[in-house]
Amino acid sequence: MGKGPVFREHFFQYKWNYLLGAILLSISLLFQLLIPLLLEKFADGIQEGSIEVSFLWELALWFTVVGIGIFIFRSIGRIYIFRMSRMLERDLRKELFQHWEKLPAEYYQKQKIGNLMAHAVNDVNILRQIGMQGVFQMVEAVVLITIAVIMMAATIHFSLTLLVLLPLPGLTYIAYRFRAKIQWQSRKVQEAIGTLTSRVQEFCSGIQIIKTYVQEQEQLNKFTQENDQNVEVNKQLIRSNSLFTSLSQGIVGLSYLVSIVYGSILVMQGSISLGEFVAFNTYLSLLIAPIENIGKVINLLQQGKAADKRIREVLSTEPEIRDEEGVLPIADVKGNLQIRNLSFQYQSSTSFSLKKINLTIPKGTSLAIIGKVGSGKSTLVNLLLRLYNPPKNTIFIDGHDIHSLRLKQLRTSISYVPQDNFLFSSTIKENIAFDPKPYEDILVVQAAKHASVYEDIQEFPSGFETVMGERGLSLSGGQRQRVSIARALIKPSPIVIIDDSLSAVDSKTESFILQTLQNEMKGRTSIIISHRISTIKDADQIIVLDKGEIVERGTHQSLLDHGGIYESMYMQQMTELKMARKMNQPSNERTILMRRRRD
Numbered sequence: 001m002g003k004g005p006v007f008r009e010h011f012f013q014y015k016w017n018y019l020l021g022a023i024l025l026s027i028s029l030l031f032q033l034l035i036p037l038l039l040e041k042f043a044d045g046i047q048e049g050s051i052e053v054s055f056l057w058e059l060a061l062w063f064t065v066v067g068i069g070i071f072i073f074r075s076i077g078r079i080y081i082f083r084m085s086r087m088l089e090r091d092l093r094k095e096l097f098q099h100w101e102k103l104p105a106e107y108y109q110k111q112k113i114g115n116l117m118a119h120a121v122n123d124v125n126i127l128r129q130i131g132m133q134g135v136f137q138m139v140e141a142v143v144l145i146t147i148a149v150i151m152m153a154a155t156i157h158f159s160l161t162l163l164v165l166l167p168l169p170g171l172t173y174i175a176y177r178f179r180a181k182i183q184w185q186s187r188k189v190q191e192a193i194g195t196l197t198s199r200v201q202e203f204c205s206g207i208q209i210i211k212t213y214v215q216e217q218e219q220l221n222k223f224t225q226e227n228d229q230n231v232e233v234n235k236q237l238i239r240s241n242s243l244f245t246s247l248s249q250g251i252v253g254l255s256y257l258v259s260i261v262y263g264s265i266l267v268m269q270g271s272i273s274l275g276e277f278v279a280f281n282t283y284l285s286l287l288i289a290p291i292e293n294i295g296k297v298i299n300l301l302q303q304g305k306a307a308d309k310r311i312r313e314v315l316s317t318e319p320e321i322r323d324e325e326g327v328l329p330i331a332d333v334k335g336n337l338q339i340r341n342l343s344f345q346y347q348s349s350t351s352f353s354l355k356k357i358n359l360t361i362p363k364g365t366s367l368a369i370i371g372k373v374g375s376g377k378s379t380l381v382n383l384l385l386r387l388y389n390p391p392k393n394t395i396f397i398d399g400h401d402i403h404s405l406r407l408k409q410l411r412t413s414i415s416y417v418p419q420d421n422f423l424f425s426s427t428i429k430e431n432i433a434f435d436p437k438p439y440e441d442i443l444v445v446q447a448a449k450h451a452s453v454y455e456d457i458q459e460f461p462s463g464f465e466t467v468m469g470e471r472g473l474s475l476s477g478g479q480r481q482r483v484s485i486a487r488a489l490i491k492p493s494p495i496v497i498i499d500d501s502l503s504a505v506d507s508k509t510e511s512f513i514l515q516t517l518q519n520e521m522k523g524r525t526s527i528i529i530s531h532r533i534s535t536i537k538d539a540d541q542i543i544v545l546d547k548g549e550i551v552e553r554g555t556h557q558s559l560l561d562h563g564g565i566y567e568s569m570y571m572q573q574m575t576e577l578k579m580a581r582k583m584n585q586p587s588n589e590r591t592i593l594m595r596r597r598r599d
């Protein structure tokens with residue numbers, strides 16, 4: 001079932017709070033509407049020459065009471081209404097975030113990050129503004145306009161009221177038309193400033209490459225173009241603002257002109273008193289802002305309708321990957337893996353990324369996967385983790401189809417080192433102990449040692465407490481890989497998957513990590529993906545993937561004996577290593593292997 005309008009839901013949930021806020025605000029407006037009456041008394045007193053000191057004191061007291069009344073009720077009413085809309089903002093962002101957490105990886109590949117941010121920031125802001133300014137200004141407009149117009153027409157002069165009010169709907173219309181335009185132009189100004197900032201940032205980061213490629217003039221041209229664009233959008237904004245201000249002042253001026261000319265005639269004719277004339281103009285001044293605000297609120301409501309729809313669309317997106325009905329509560333996952341006749345095609349792809357894969361990986365054994373770029377290695381892992389949904393009855397853990405396991409249990413059972421070693425902008429310690437379960441410091445240190453990154457961490461300014469990204473601290477590719485490995489090692493899960501995670505470390509570190517891994521993985525089922533034969537040669541079974549198919553399988557020795565793709569990869573890598581060593585350039589080893597991988 002689709003979700004109902006988000007704002008309406010929120011409004012009804014907090015209706016009593018909004019009502020209380022509206023009542024308090026209305027009381028403050030009633031106080032405000034006393035001002036014209038007080039001024040009327042004062043002006044009439046002057047006209048009649050009947051003002052005494054006691055009257056002035058009384059008037060001063062009334063003004064004080066009115067001022068205090070406005071201050072107290074307006075402030076509390078405002079706090080009530082504004083607080084509710086901040087709650088809307090908080091609740092909605094939380095709901096969006098919670099929902100996003102449920103959506104699969106594929107969703108994020110189809111979405112632009114900018115769009116998601118726009119929902120979480122701009123759309124939510126628009127709904128908050130409706131809850132804030134929208135509600136506040138509507139209450140103000142309804143109460144002030146209704147009472148002021150009744151007072152003007154019924155107690156002062158009907159036709160004067162009618163004539164004075166005639167131009168004012170124009171004010172609402174202009175505010176409605178210009179608000180959207182001015183907002184749009186303000187956004188353009190922000191964007192232009194953003195572009196300039198990015199240009200300068202990029203210039204600073206790329207200064208070396210700019211200088212070596214002698215691109216200074218081109219950079220200056222681009223900067224000048226964007227700088228001019230910034231001036232242009234600012235000019236447009238200034239034009240719109242000036243036009244809006246002039247037009248609205250013209251309309252307001254017209255109303256005052258009618259009021260003063262016709263009102264003065266009525267005073268001279270004795271149809272209204274001087275006090276009534278003063279009161280009338282004070283009512284008029286109270287009316288201007290609310291009448292203008294109606295236009296702004298209508299505009300805001302229109303934007304809100306669109307924002308509400310966009311947010312609803314996100315919240316109604318059903319997570320394709322979720323716990324299925326009748327999931328099995330398995331007490332203990334042991335780690336026997338079986339893949340039966342697995343073929344898989346990504347939704348956005350026209351061809352199969354995996355074809356008829358059959359594999360058995362008994363508990364505690366290791367499988368290595370090797371193959372060219374795009375041969376389907378990561379896809380297999382994605383399916384095992386259910387980051388994408390495999391077809392039913394194709395992947396089994398301990399004999400259970402993974403669809404019948406709770407997602408949480410499945411993923412808790414697997415320690416995963418992904419290809420892109422993403423680290424969060426928190427401390428190194430938190431990056432390693434990244435698990436709902438808390439870990440003692442000693443375990444974090446142990447994991448770092450096993451992943452061969454302990455020494456590196458010791459050299460960071462605050463050791464394990466060093467915050468990633470702080471004061472420019474960024475880790476090298478190899479360090480990131482090893483922190484990611486430590487993150488996986490600390491988790492005591494029966495299955496470990498390492499997706500090409502030793503590519504950026506040198507062979508000495510690699511063999512050290514592999515040795516520790518062997519100890520750490522005792523009893524655990526492991527899957528290691530790599531382009532380097534040195535990484536995988538000791539695995540219990542090795543498969544070679546090509547265009548989504550298993551084209552060779554066996555142990556290191558049996559595959560060499562077989563003399564197929566594996567053997568030729570091995571020979572090639574050995575030759576390259578020998579050449580690199582001969583040239584006494586050990587660091588080239590990695591470069592050559594990376595180049596190999598690209599090819």
Ligand SMILES: Nc1ncnc2c1ncn2[C@@H]1O[C@H](COP(=O)(O)OP(=O)(O)OP(=O)(O)O)[C@@H](O)[C@H]1O
Nearest residue numbers: 109346348349353372373374375376377378379380
């Ligand atoms: N999210 C996706 N949507 C559509 N196609 C995808 C997606 N991810 C991967 N593919 C395609 O599936 C095939 C297998 O990709 P996969 O990432 O599994 O290869 P790989 O062997 O892990 O490559 P690499 O060595 O670069 O990691 C490729 O043709 C790739 O373009």
